[in-house]
Amino acid sequence: MQKAVRRVLRVGLRWGLAWAFACAAQAHTVVVVTSDANAGGVETADIVVAELLRLGLHAEDIGRTRAADIPRIVTAKTDTRVYLTLGVESLREVLKANVREPVVAALIPRTALERTVGEFGKRSGAALSALYLDQPLGRQLDLLRLALPDAKRVGLVLGPESLAQQASTVAAIRARGMEPVVGIAVTAENIFAGLKPALEDSQVLLAVPDSLVFNNGTVSSILTATYRARIPLIAFSPAYVRAGALLCVYSTPQQIGAQAAAMVQAQLRGSNSVPSQYPLEFNVRVNDSVARSLGLSLREDQLSEQLRRMERKP
Structure with missing residues:
Protein backbone atom coordinates (compact mmCIF):
# COMPACT_ATOMS: atom_id res chain seq x y z
CA MET A 1 0.00 0.00 0.00
CA GLN A 2 2.77 2.44 0.95
CA LYS A 3 4.65 1.64 -2.27
CA ALA A 4 1.52 2.37 -4.29
CA VAL A 5 1.05 5.70 -2.51
CA ARG A 6 4.66 6.67 -3.14
CA ARG A 7 4.29 5.73 -6.80
CA VAL A 8 1.18 7.91 -7.14
CA LEU A 9 2.97 10.79 -5.42
CA ARG A 10 5.96 10.47 -7.75
CA VAL A 11 3.74 10.46 -10.83
CA GLY A 12 1.77 13.39 -9.46
CA LEU A 13 4.97 15.31 -8.76
CA ARG A 14 6.26 14.73 -12.29
CA TRP A 15 2.96 15.91 -13.81
CA GLY A 16 2.91 18.87 -11.44
CA LEU A 17 6.41 19.92 -12.42
CA ALA A 18 5.63 19.52 -16.11
CA TRP A 19 2.45 21.60 -15.73
CA ALA A 20 4.33 24.27 -13.76
CA PHE A 21 7.06 24.34 -16.40
CA ALA A 22 4.54 24.77 -19.21
CA CYS A 23 2.69 27.55 -17.38
CA ALA A 24 5.91 29.35 -16.55
CA ALA A 25 7.22 28.94 -20.09
CA GLN A 26 4.07 30.55 -21.52
CA ALA A 27 4.85 33.73 -19.58
CA HIS A 28 8.39 34.05 -20.89
CA THR A 29 8.81 36.67 -23.58
CA VAL A 30 12.53 35.87 -23.89
CA VAL A 31 14.06 32.42 -23.42
CA VAL A 32 17.82 32.26 -22.81
CA VAL A 33 19.25 28.89 -23.87
CA THR A 34 22.54 27.55 -22.48
CA SER A 35 24.30 24.21 -22.85
CA ASP A 36 26.60 22.05 -20.77
CA ALA A 37 29.15 22.20 -23.60
CA ASN A 38 29.70 25.96 -23.22
CA ALA A 39 31.36 26.82 -19.92
CA GLY A 40 31.02 30.57 -20.46
CA GLY A 41 27.33 30.37 -21.27
CA VAL A 42 26.04 30.41 -17.69
CA GLU A 43 28.05 33.51 -16.75
CA THR A 44 26.97 35.30 -19.91
CA ALA A 45 23.35 34.27 -19.29
CA ASP A 46 23.48 35.88 -15.84
CA ILE A 47 24.76 39.09 -17.41
CA VAL A 48 22.15 39.06 -20.18
CA VAL A 49 19.31 38.60 -17.70
CA ALA A 50 20.60 41.44 -15.52
CA GLU A 51 20.93 43.69 -18.56
CA LEU A 52 17.42 42.85 -19.82
CA LEU A 53 16.04 43.73 -16.39
CA ARG A 54 17.93 47.02 -16.52
CA LEU A 55 16.44 47.70 -19.95
CA GLY A 56 12.92 47.36 -18.57
CA LEU A 57 11.85 43.71 -18.85
CA HIS A 58 10.30 42.06 -15.80
CA ALA A 59 11.77 38.97 -14.20
CA GLU A 60 8.71 36.91 -15.19
CA ASP A 61 9.30 37.84 -18.85
CA ILE A 62 12.66 36.07 -18.94
CA GLY A 63 13.09 32.31 -18.96
CA ARG A 64 16.27 30.23 -18.84
CA THR A 65 16.62 26.69 -20.05
CA ARG A 66 19.14 24.11 -21.16
CA ALA A 67 19.47 23.22 -24.82
CA ALA A 68 18.26 19.67 -24.13
CA ASP A 69 14.89 21.01 -22.90
CA ILE A 70 14.12 23.05 -26.02
CA PRO A 71 11.89 20.38 -27.67
CA ARG A 72 9.59 20.42 -24.62
CA ILE A 73 9.33 24.20 -24.67
CA VAL A 74 8.48 24.30 -28.37
CA THR A 75 5.93 21.50 -27.97
CA ALA A 76 4.27 23.45 -25.13
CA LYS A 77 3.48 26.25 -27.64
CA THR A 78 4.69 29.04 -25.41
CA ASP A 79 4.33 32.77 -25.88
CA THR A 80 8.07 33.19 -26.43
CA ARG A 81 8.90 36.06 -28.77
CA VAL A 82 12.70 35.76 -28.92
CA TYR A 83 15.18 32.95 -28.24
CA LEU A 84 18.71 33.91 -27.19
CA THR A 85 21.11 31.00 -27.69
CA LEU A 86 24.55 30.92 -26.08
CA GLY A 87 26.99 28.61 -27.83
CA VAL A 88 26.88 26.24 -30.78
CA GLU A 89 24.90 23.42 -29.13
CA SER A 90 22.16 25.80 -27.99
CA LEU A 91 21.68 27.20 -31.49
CA ARG A 92 21.71 23.73 -32.99
CA GLU A 93 18.93 22.51 -30.69
CA VAL A 94 16.77 25.58 -31.30
CA LEU A 95 17.08 25.26 -35.09
CA LYS A 96 16.44 21.50 -34.93
CA ALA A 97 13.22 22.23 -33.02
CA ASN A 98 11.99 24.25 -36.01
CA VAL A 99 11.13 27.36 -34.00
CA ARG A 100 9.42 30.22 -35.85
CA GLU A 101 10.31 33.01 -33.44
CA PRO A 102 13.40 35.22 -34.00
CA VAL A 103 16.68 33.84 -32.69
CA VAL A 104 19.66 35.84 -31.45
CA ALA A 105 22.75 33.60 -31.40
CA ALA A 106 25.75 34.63 -29.26
CA LEU A 107 29.02 33.03 -28.10
CA ILE A 108 29.47 31.38 -31.49
CA PRO A 109 32.32 31.82 -33.98
CA ARG A 110 31.25 32.94 -37.42
CA THR A 111 32.50 29.77 -39.11
CA ALA A 112 30.59 27.61 -36.60
CA LEU A 113 27.44 29.67 -37.15
CA GLU A 114 27.64 29.23 -40.91
CA ARG A 115 28.21 25.49 -40.52
CA THR A 116 25.27 25.12 -38.10
CA VAL A 117 22.89 27.18 -40.24
CA GLY A 118 23.93 25.20 -43.31
CA GLU A 119 23.14 21.96 -41.49
CA PHE A 120 19.91 22.90 -39.69
CA GLY A 121 18.82 26.35 -40.84
CA LYS A 122 16.55 25.16 -43.64
CA ARG A 123 14.41 23.29 -41.10
CA SER A 124 13.57 26.49 -39.26
CA GLY A 125 11.75 29.57 -40.47
CA ALA A 126 13.22 31.68 -37.69
CA ALA A 127 14.85 35.02 -38.41
CA LEU A 128 18.42 34.64 -37.17
CA SER A 129 20.81 37.35 -35.93
CA ALA A 130 24.27 36.54 -34.63
CA LEU A 131 26.68 38.18 -32.24
CA TYR A 132 29.92 36.54 -33.32
CA LEU A 133 32.39 35.34 -30.72
CA ASP A 134 35.40 36.18 -32.88
CA GLN A 135 36.69 39.68 -33.48
CA PRO A 136 36.56 41.36 -36.91
CA SER A 251 35.49 40.70 -25.53
CA THR A 252 34.51 39.88 -21.95
CA PRO A 253 31.29 38.10 -20.95
CA GLN A 254 30.06 41.46 -19.62
CA GLN A 255 30.62 43.11 -23.00
CA ILE A 256 29.05 40.24 -24.93
CA GLY A 257 26.11 40.02 -22.52
CA ALA A 258 25.27 43.72 -22.78
CA GLN A 259 25.40 43.69 -26.59
CA ALA A 260 23.33 40.49 -26.83
CA ALA A 261 20.68 42.01 -24.54
CA ALA A 262 20.51 45.09 -26.76
CA MET A 263 19.96 42.88 -29.81
CA VAL A 264 17.15 41.03 -28.01
CA GLN A 265 15.54 44.33 -27.05
CA ALA A 266 15.70 45.48 -30.68
CA GLN A 267 13.83 42.32 -31.72
CA LEU A 268 11.19 42.88 -29.05
CA ARG A 269 10.69 46.44 -30.29
CA GLY A 270 9.73 45.09 -33.67
CA SER A 271 12.87 45.63 -35.72
CA ASN A 272 12.32 43.77 -38.98
CA SER A 273 15.93 42.69 -39.21
CA VAL A 274 18.55 42.94 -36.48
CA PRO A 275 21.84 42.54 -38.37
CA SER A 276 24.46 40.02 -37.36
CA GLN A 277 27.43 41.80 -35.83
CA TYR A 278 30.85 41.52 -34.29
CA PRO A 279 31.53 42.63 -30.70
CA LEU A 280 31.49 46.41 -30.33
CA GLU A 281 33.44 46.57 -27.06
Missing part, protein backbone atom coordinates in the same frame (compact mmCIF):
# COMPACT_ATOMS: atom_id res chain seq x y z
CA LEU A 137 39.66 40.64 -38.97
CA GLY A 138 40.38 44.35 -39.45
CA ARG A 139 40.57 44.86 -35.69
CA GLN A 140 43.01 41.97 -35.31
CA LEU A 141 45.22 43.29 -38.10
CA ASP A 142 45.18 46.81 -36.69
CA LEU A 143 46.30 45.41 -33.33
CA LEU A 144 49.07 43.49 -35.07
CA ARG A 145 50.33 46.70 -36.72
CA LEU A 146 50.18 48.63 -33.45
CA ALA A 147 52.11 45.98 -31.53
CA LEU A 148 54.54 44.97 -34.30
CA PRO A 149 54.92 47.95 -36.66
CA ASP A 150 57.98 46.44 -38.36
CA ALA A 151 56.26 43.15 -39.25
CA LYS A 152 55.59 43.01 -42.99
CA ARG A 153 55.03 39.29 -43.60
CA VAL A 154 52.03 37.72 -41.85
CA GLY A 155 51.78 33.95 -41.63
CA LEU A 156 48.42 32.17 -41.74
CA VAL A 157 47.36 28.54 -41.53
CA LEU A 158 43.95 28.06 -43.13
CA GLY A 159 41.80 24.96 -42.71
CA PRO A 160 38.51 23.73 -44.19
CA GLU A 161 36.42 26.37 -42.41
CA SER A 162 38.67 29.38 -42.92
CA LEU A 163 39.61 28.65 -46.54
CA ALA A 164 36.33 30.21 -47.65
CA GLN A 165 37.60 33.56 -46.33
CA GLN A 166 41.06 33.27 -47.92
CA ALA A 167 40.50 35.95 -50.58
CA SER A 168 39.06 38.51 -48.15
CA THR A 169 41.75 37.73 -45.54
CA VAL A 170 44.57 38.17 -48.04
CA ALA A 171 43.03 41.41 -49.33
CA ALA A 172 42.69 42.84 -45.80
CA ILE A 173 46.34 42.07 -45.00
CA ARG A 174 47.58 43.65 -48.22
CA ALA A 175 45.37 46.70 -47.70
CA ARG A 176 47.42 47.38 -44.55
CA GLY A 177 50.75 47.22 -46.36
CA MET A 178 51.66 43.67 -45.33
CA GLU A 179 52.13 40.47 -47.29
CA PRO A 180 50.36 37.21 -46.36
CA VAL A 181 52.23 33.91 -46.18
CA VAL A 182 49.56 31.23 -46.41
CA GLY A 183 49.82 27.61 -45.35
CA ILE A 184 46.95 25.20 -46.04
CA ALA A 185 45.81 22.34 -43.78
CA VAL A 186 42.77 20.43 -45.02
CA THR A 187 43.19 17.39 -42.76
CA ALA A 188 44.42 16.89 -39.21
CA GLU A 189 47.44 15.00 -40.56
CA ASN A 190 48.86 17.98 -42.49
CA ILE A 191 48.36 20.81 -39.99
CA PHE A 192 52.08 21.08 -39.33
CA ALA A 193 52.91 20.76 -43.01
CA GLY A 194 50.76 23.86 -43.46
CA LEU A 195 52.37 25.56 -40.47
CA LYS A 196 55.92 25.09 -41.76
CA PRO A 197 55.87 27.62 -44.65
CA ALA A 198 53.84 30.07 -42.57
CA LEU A 199 56.60 30.10 -39.95
CA GLU A 200 59.63 29.93 -42.24
CA ASP A 201 58.69 32.93 -44.38
CA SER A 202 56.83 35.21 -41.94
CA GLN A 203 57.58 37.60 -39.09
CA VAL A 204 54.35 36.98 -37.18
CA LEU A 205 51.68 34.27 -37.19
CA LEU A 206 48.03 35.34 -37.12
CA ALA A 207 45.65 32.72 -35.71
CA VAL A 208 42.55 32.53 -37.90
CA PRO A 209 39.66 30.67 -36.20
CA ASP A 210 39.29 27.17 -37.66
CA SER A 211 38.34 24.20 -35.51
CA LEU A 212 40.66 21.83 -37.38
CA VAL A 213 43.76 24.02 -37.05
CA PHE A 214 43.30 25.66 -33.65
CA ASN A 215 41.82 23.44 -30.96
CA ASN A 216 42.72 22.01 -27.56
CA GLY A 217 44.64 19.18 -29.20
CA THR A 218 46.83 21.33 -31.46
CA VAL A 219 47.43 24.65 -29.74
CA SER A 220 50.22 23.47 -27.44
CA SER A 221 52.26 22.10 -30.35
CA ILE A 222 51.63 25.20 -32.47
CA LEU A 223 52.77 27.46 -29.63
CA THR A 224 55.89 25.35 -29.14
CA ALA A 225 56.70 25.66 -32.85
CA THR A 226 56.24 29.45 -32.80
CA TYR A 227 58.41 29.75 -29.68
CA ARG A 228 61.25 27.78 -31.26
CA ALA A 229 61.02 29.88 -34.43
CA ARG A 230 60.79 33.09 -32.35
CA ILE A 231 57.68 34.02 -34.32
CA PRO A 232 55.01 35.70 -32.16
CA LEU A 233 51.46 34.37 -32.38
CA ILE A 234 48.56 36.83 -32.50
CA ALA A 235 45.71 34.79 -31.00
CA PHE A 236 41.93 35.10 -30.83
CA SER A 237 41.49 33.89 -27.26
CA PRO A 238 42.84 34.97 -23.84
CA ALA A 239 43.34 31.27 -23.07
CA TYR A 240 45.88 31.07 -25.90
CA VAL A 241 47.66 34.16 -24.55
CA ARG A 242 47.91 32.52 -21.13
CA ALA A 243 49.33 29.45 -22.88
CA GLY A 244 52.05 31.38 -24.72
CA ALA A 245 50.65 33.54 -27.55
CA LEU A 246 51.89 37.13 -27.59
CA LEU A 247 48.54 38.91 -27.45
CA CYS A 248 44.92 38.96 -28.55
CA VAL A 249 41.92 41.23 -28.78
CA TYR A 250 38.83 39.79 -27.10
CA PHE A 282 36.77 44.83 -26.57
CA ASN A 283 40.01 44.59 -24.60
CA VAL A 284 43.59 43.60 -25.37
CA ARG A 285 45.42 40.86 -23.45
CA VAL A 286 49.25 40.64 -23.54
CA ASN A 287 51.51 37.85 -22.32
CA ASP A 288 54.21 39.96 -20.66
CA SER A 289 56.69 37.09 -20.41
CA VAL A 290 56.48 36.35 -24.12
CA ALA A 291 56.72 40.06 -24.94
CA ARG A 292 59.88 40.43 -22.84
CA SER A 293 61.45 37.37 -24.45
CA LEU A 294 60.95 39.05 -27.83
CA GLY A 295 62.33 42.37 -26.60
CA LEU A 296 58.93 44.07 -26.71
CA SER A 297 57.32 46.47 -24.25
CA LEU A 298 53.54 46.34 -24.71
CA ARG A 299 50.80 47.80 -22.50
CA GLU A 300 47.31 46.36 -22.65
CA ASP A 301 45.53 49.60 -21.75
CA GLN A 302 47.51 51.62 -24.28
CA LEU A 303 46.89 49.17 -27.12
CA SER A 304 43.17 48.97 -26.26
CA GLU A 305 42.79 52.74 -26.32
CA GLN A 306 44.73 53.08 -29.58
CA LEU A 307 42.47 50.50 -31.21
CA ARG A 308 39.34 52.26 -29.97
CA ARG A 309 40.58 55.59 -31.32
CA MET A 310 41.24 54.00 -34.71
CA GLU A 311 37.69 52.64 -34.85
CA ARG A 312 36.15 55.96 -33.81
CA LYS A 313 37.74 57.73 -36.76
CA PRO A 314 35.26 58.44 -39.59
Whole structure:
Protein backbone atom coordinates (compact mmCIF):
# COMPACT_ATOMS: atom_id res chain seq x y z
CA MET A 1 0.00 0.00 0.00
CA GLN A 2 2.77 2.44 0.95
CA LYS A 3 4.65 1.64 -2.27
CA ALA A 4 1.52 2.37 -4.29
CA VAL A 5 1.05 5.70 -2.51
CA ARG A 6 4.66 6.67 -3.14
CA ARG A 7 4.29 5.73 -6.80
CA VAL A 8 1.18 7.91 -7.14
CA LEU A 9 2.97 10.79 -5.42
CA ARG A 10 5.96 10.47 -7.75
CA VAL A 11 3.74 10.46 -10.83
CA GLY A 12 1.77 13.39 -9.46
CA LEU A 13 4.97 15.31 -8.76
CA ARG A 14 6.26 14.73 -12.29
CA TRP A 15 2.96 15.91 -13.81
CA GLY A 16 2.91 18.87 -11.44
CA LEU A 17 6.41 19.92 -12.42
CA ALA A 18 5.63 19.52 -16.11
CA TRP A 19 2.45 21.60 -15.73
CA ALA A 20 4.33 24.27 -13.76
CA PHE A 21 7.06 24.34 -16.40
CA ALA A 22 4.54 24.77 -19.21
CA CYS A 23 2.69 27.55 -17.38
CA ALA A 24 5.91 29.35 -16.55
CA ALA A 25 7.22 28.94 -20.09
CA GLN A 26 4.07 30.55 -21.52
CA ALA A 27 4.85 33.73 -19.58
CA HIS A 28 8.39 34.05 -20.89
CA THR A 29 8.81 36.67 -23.58
CA VAL A 30 12.53 35.87 -23.89
CA VAL A 31 14.06 32.42 -23.42
CA VAL A 32 17.82 32.26 -22.81
CA VAL A 33 19.25 28.89 -23.87
CA THR A 34 22.54 27.55 -22.48
CA SER A 35 24.30 24.21 -22.85
CA ASP A 36 26.60 22.05 -20.77
CA ALA A 37 29.15 22.20 -23.60
CA ASN A 38 29.70 25.96 -23.22
CA ALA A 39 31.36 26.82 -19.92
CA GLY A 40 31.02 30.57 -20.46
CA GLY A 41 27.33 30.37 -21.27
CA VAL A 42 26.04 30.41 -17.69
CA GLU A 43 28.05 33.51 -16.75
CA THR A 44 26.97 35.30 -19.91
CA ALA A 45 23.35 34.27 -19.29
CA ASP A 46 23.48 35.88 -15.84
CA ILE A 47 24.76 39.09 -17.41
CA VAL A 48 22.15 39.06 -20.18
CA VAL A 49 19.31 38.60 -17.70
CA ALA A 50 20.60 41.44 -15.52
CA GLU A 51 20.93 43.69 -18.56
CA LEU A 52 17.42 42.85 -19.82
CA LEU A 53 16.04 43.73 -16.39
CA ARG A 54 17.93 47.02 -16.52
CA LEU A 55 16.44 47.70 -19.95
CA GLY A 56 12.92 47.36 -18.57
CA LEU A 57 11.85 43.71 -18.85
CA HIS A 58 10.30 42.06 -15.80
CA ALA A 59 11.77 38.97 -14.20
CA GLU A 60 8.71 36.91 -15.19
CA ASP A 61 9.30 37.84 -18.85
CA ILE A 62 12.66 36.07 -18.94
CA GLY A 63 13.09 32.31 -18.96
CA ARG A 64 16.27 30.23 -18.84
CA THR A 65 16.62 26.69 -20.05
CA ARG A 66 19.14 24.11 -21.16
CA ALA A 67 19.47 23.22 -24.82
CA ALA A 68 18.26 19.67 -24.13
CA ASP A 69 14.89 21.01 -22.90
CA ILE A 70 14.12 23.05 -26.02
CA PRO A 71 11.89 20.38 -27.67
CA ARG A 72 9.59 20.42 -24.62
CA ILE A 73 9.33 24.20 -24.67
CA VAL A 74 8.48 24.30 -28.37
CA THR A 75 5.93 21.50 -27.97
CA ALA A 76 4.27 23.45 -25.13
CA LYS A 77 3.48 26.25 -27.64
CA THR A 78 4.69 29.04 -25.41
CA ASP A 79 4.33 32.77 -25.88
CA THR A 80 8.07 33.19 -26.43
CA ARG A 81 8.90 36.06 -28.77
CA VAL A 82 12.70 35.76 -28.92
CA TYR A 83 15.18 32.95 -28.24
CA LEU A 84 18.71 33.91 -27.19
CA THR A 85 21.11 31.00 -27.69
CA LEU A 86 24.55 30.92 -26.08
CA GLY A 87 26.99 28.61 -27.83
CA VAL A 88 26.88 26.24 -30.78
CA GLU A 89 24.90 23.42 -29.13
CA SER A 90 22.16 25.80 -27.99
CA LEU A 91 21.68 27.20 -31.49
CA ARG A 92 21.71 23.73 -32.99
CA GLU A 93 18.93 22.51 -30.69
CA VAL A 94 16.77 25.58 -31.30
CA LEU A 95 17.08 25.26 -35.09
CA LYS A 96 16.44 21.50 -34.93
CA ALA A 97 13.22 22.23 -33.02
CA ASN A 98 11.99 24.25 -36.01
CA VAL A 99 11.13 27.36 -34.00
CA ARG A 100 9.42 30.22 -35.85
CA GLU A 101 10.31 33.01 -33.44
CA PRO A 102 13.40 35.22 -34.00
CA VAL A 103 16.68 33.84 -32.69
CA VAL A 104 19.66 35.84 -31.45
CA ALA A 105 22.75 33.60 -31.40
CA ALA A 106 25.75 34.63 -29.26
CA LEU A 107 29.02 33.03 -28.10
CA ILE A 108 29.47 31.38 -31.49
CA PRO A 109 32.32 31.82 -33.98
CA ARG A 110 31.25 32.94 -37.42
CA THR A 111 32.50 29.77 -39.11
CA ALA A 112 30.59 27.61 -36.60
CA LEU A 113 27.44 29.67 -37.15
CA GLU A 114 27.64 29.23 -40.91
CA ARG A 115 28.21 25.49 -40.52
CA THR A 116 25.27 25.12 -38.10
CA VAL A 117 22.89 27.18 -40.24
CA GLY A 118 23.93 25.20 -43.31
CA GLU A 119 23.14 21.96 -41.49
CA PHE A 120 19.91 22.90 -39.69
CA GLY A 121 18.82 26.35 -40.84
CA LYS A 122 16.55 25.16 -43.64
CA ARG A 123 14.41 23.29 -41.10
CA SER A 124 13.57 26.49 -39.26
CA GLY A 125 11.75 29.57 -40.47
CA ALA A 126 13.22 31.68 -37.69
CA ALA A 127 14.85 35.02 -38.41
CA LEU A 128 18.42 34.64 -37.17
CA SER A 129 20.81 37.35 -35.93
CA ALA A 130 24.27 36.54 -34.63
CA LEU A 131 26.68 38.18 -32.24
CA TYR A 132 29.92 36.54 -33.32
CA LEU A 133 32.39 35.34 -30.72
CA ASP A 134 35.40 36.18 -32.88
CA GLN A 135 36.69 39.68 -33.48
CA PRO A 136 36.56 41.36 -36.91
CA LEU A 137 39.66 40.64 -38.97
CA GLY A 138 40.38 44.35 -39.45
CA ARG A 139 40.57 44.86 -35.69
CA GLN A 140 43.01 41.97 -35.31
CA LEU A 141 45.22 43.29 -38.10
CA ASP A 142 45.18 46.81 -36.69
CA LEU A 143 46.30 45.41 -33.33
CA LEU A 144 49.07 43.49 -35.07
CA ARG A 145 50.33 46.70 -36.72
CA LEU A 146 50.18 48.63 -33.45
CA ALA A 147 52.11 45.98 -31.53
CA LEU A 148 54.54 44.97 -34.30
CA PRO A 149 54.92 47.95 -36.66
CA ASP A 150 57.98 46.44 -38.36
CA ALA A 151 56.26 43.15 -39.25
CA LYS A 152 55.59 43.01 -42.99
CA ARG A 153 55.03 39.29 -43.60
CA VAL A 154 52.03 37.72 -41.85
CA GLY A 155 51.78 33.95 -41.63
CA LEU A 156 48.42 32.17 -41.74
CA VAL A 157 47.36 28.54 -41.53
CA LEU A 158 43.95 28.06 -43.13
CA GLY A 159 41.80 24.96 -42.71
CA PRO A 160 38.51 23.73 -44.19
CA GLU A 161 36.42 26.37 -42.41
CA SER A 162 38.67 29.38 -42.92
CA LEU A 163 39.61 28.65 -46.54
CA ALA A 164 36.33 30.21 -47.65
CA GLN A 165 37.60 33.56 -46.33
CA GLN A 166 41.06 33.27 -47.92
CA ALA A 167 40.50 35.95 -50.58
CA SER A 168 39.06 38.51 -48.15
CA THR A 169 41.75 37.73 -45.54
CA VAL A 170 44.57 38.17 -48.04
CA ALA A 171 43.03 41.41 -49.33
CA ALA A 172 42.69 42.84 -45.80
CA ILE A 173 46.34 42.07 -45.00
CA ARG A 174 47.58 43.65 -48.22
CA ALA A 175 45.37 46.70 -47.70
CA ARG A 176 47.42 47.38 -44.55
CA GLY A 177 50.75 47.22 -46.36
CA MET A 178 51.66 43.67 -45.33
CA GLU A 179 52.13 40.47 -47.29
CA PRO A 180 50.36 37.21 -46.36
CA VAL A 181 52.23 33.91 -46.18
CA VAL A 182 49.56 31.23 -46.41
CA GLY A 183 49.82 27.61 -45.35
CA ILE A 184 46.95 25.20 -46.04
CA ALA A 185 45.81 22.34 -43.78
CA VAL A 186 42.77 20.43 -45.02
CA THR A 187 43.19 17.39 -42.76
CA ALA A 188 44.42 16.89 -39.21
CA GLU A 189 47.44 15.00 -40.56
CA ASN A 190 48.86 17.98 -42.49
CA ILE A 191 48.36 20.81 -39.99
CA PHE A 192 52.08 21.08 -39.33
CA ALA A 193 52.91 20.76 -43.01
CA GLY A 194 50.76 23.86 -43.46
CA LEU A 195 52.37 25.56 -40.47
CA LYS A 196 55.92 25.09 -41.76
CA PRO A 197 55.87 27.62 -44.65
CA ALA A 198 53.84 30.07 -42.57
CA LEU A 199 56.60 30.10 -39.95
CA GLU A 200 59.63 29.93 -42.24
CA ASP A 201 58.69 32.93 -44.38
CA SER A 202 56.83 35.21 -41.94
CA GLN A 203 57.58 37.60 -39.09
CA VAL A 204 54.35 36.98 -37.18
CA LEU A 205 51.68 34.27 -37.19
CA LEU A 206 48.03 35.34 -37.12
CA ALA A 207 45.65 32.72 -35.71
CA VAL A 208 42.55 32.53 -37.90
CA PRO A 209 39.66 30.67 -36.20
CA ASP A 210 39.29 27.17 -37.66
CA SER A 211 38.34 24.20 -35.51
CA LEU A 212 40.66 21.83 -37.38
CA VAL A 213 43.76 24.02 -37.05
CA PHE A 214 43.30 25.66 -33.65
CA ASN A 215 41.82 23.44 -30.96
CA ASN A 216 42.72 22.01 -27.56
CA GLY A 217 44.64 19.18 -29.20
CA THR A 218 46.83 21.33 -31.46
CA VAL A 219 47.43 24.65 -29.74
CA SER A 220 50.22 23.47 -27.44
CA SER A 221 52.26 22.10 -30.35
CA ILE A 222 51.63 25.20 -32.47
CA LEU A 223 52.77 27.46 -29.63
CA THR A 224 55.89 25.35 -29.14
CA ALA A 225 56.70 25.66 -32.85
CA THR A 226 56.24 29.45 -32.80
CA TYR A 227 58.41 29.75 -29.68
CA ARG A 228 61.25 27.78 -31.26
CA ALA A 229 61.02 29.88 -34.43
CA ARG A 230 60.79 33.09 -32.35
CA ILE A 231 57.68 34.02 -34.32
CA PRO A 232 55.01 35.70 -32.16
CA LEU A 233 51.46 34.37 -32.38
CA ILE A 234 48.56 36.83 -32.50
CA ALA A 235 45.71 34.79 -31.00
CA PHE A 236 41.93 35.10 -30.83
CA SER A 237 41.49 33.89 -27.26
CA PRO A 238 42.84 34.97 -23.84
CA ALA A 239 43.34 31.27 -23.07
CA TYR A 240 45.88 31.07 -25.90
CA VAL A 241 47.66 34.16 -24.55
CA ARG A 242 47.91 32.52 -21.13
CA ALA A 243 49.33 29.45 -22.88
CA GLY A 244 52.05 31.38 -24.72
CA ALA A 245 50.65 33.54 -27.55
CA LEU A 246 51.89 37.13 -27.59
CA LEU A 247 48.54 38.91 -27.45
CA CYS A 248 44.92 38.96 -28.55
CA VAL A 249 41.92 41.23 -28.78
CA TYR A 250 38.83 39.79 -27.10
CA SER A 251 35.49 40.70 -25.53
CA THR A 252 34.51 39.88 -21.95
CA PRO A 253 31.29 38.10 -20.95
CA GLN A 254 30.06 41.46 -19.62
CA GLN A 255 30.62 43.11 -23.00
CA ILE A 256 29.05 40.24 -24.93
CA GLY A 257 26.11 40.02 -22.52
CA ALA A 258 25.27 43.72 -22.78
CA GLN A 259 25.40 43.69 -26.59
CA ALA A 260 23.33 40.49 -26.83
CA ALA A 261 20.68 42.01 -24.54
CA ALA A 262 20.51 45.09 -26.76
CA MET A 263 19.96 42.88 -29.81
CA VAL A 264 17.15 41.03 -28.01
CA GLN A 265 15.54 44.33 -27.05
CA ALA A 266 15.70 45.48 -30.68
CA GLN A 267 13.83 42.32 -31.72
CA LEU A 268 11.19 42.88 -29.05
CA ARG A 269 10.69 46.44 -30.29
CA GLY A 270 9.73 45.09 -33.67
CA SER A 271 12.87 45.63 -35.72
CA ASN A 272 12.32 43.77 -38.98
CA SER A 273 15.93 42.69 -39.21
CA VAL A 274 18.55 42.94 -36.48
CA PRO A 275 21.84 42.54 -38.37
CA SER A 276 24.46 40.02 -37.36
CA GLN A 277 27.43 41.80 -35.83
CA TYR A 278 30.85 41.52 -34.29
CA PRO A 279 31.53 42.63 -30.70
CA LEU A 280 31.49 46.41 -30.33
CA GLU A 281 33.44 46.57 -27.06
CA PHE A 282 36.77 44.83 -26.57
CA ASN A 283 40.01 44.59 -24.60
CA VAL A 284 43.59 43.60 -25.37
CA ARG A 285 45.42 40.86 -23.45
CA VAL A 286 49.25 40.64 -23.54
CA ASN A 287 51.51 37.85 -22.32
CA ASP A 288 54.21 39.96 -20.66
CA SER A 289 56.69 37.09 -20.41
CA VAL A 290 56.48 36.35 -24.12
CA ALA A 291 56.72 40.06 -24.94
CA ARG A 292 59.88 40.43 -22.84
CA SER A 293 61.45 37.37 -24.45
CA LEU A 294 60.95 39.05 -27.83
CA GLY A 295 62.33 42.37 -26.60
CA LEU A 296 58.93 44.07 -26.71
CA SER A 297 57.32 46.47 -24.25
CA LEU A 298 53.54 46.34 -24.71
CA ARG A 299 50.80 47.80 -22.50
CA GLU A 300 47.31 46.36 -22.65
CA ASP A 301 45.53 49.60 -21.75
CA GLN A 302 47.51 51.62 -24.28
CA LEU A 303 46.89 49.17 -27.12
CA SER A 304 43.17 48.97 -26.26
CA GLU A 305 42.79 52.74 -26.32
CA GLN A 306 44.73 53.08 -29.58
CA LEU A 307 42.47 50.50 -31.21
CA ARG A 308 39.34 52.26 -29.97
CA ARG A 309 40.58 55.59 -31.32
CA MET A 310 41.24 54.00 -34.71
CA GLU A 311 37.69 52.64 -34.85
CA ARG A 312 36.15 55.96 -33.81
CA LYS A 313 37.74 57.73 -36.76
CA PRO A 314 35.26 58.44 -39.59
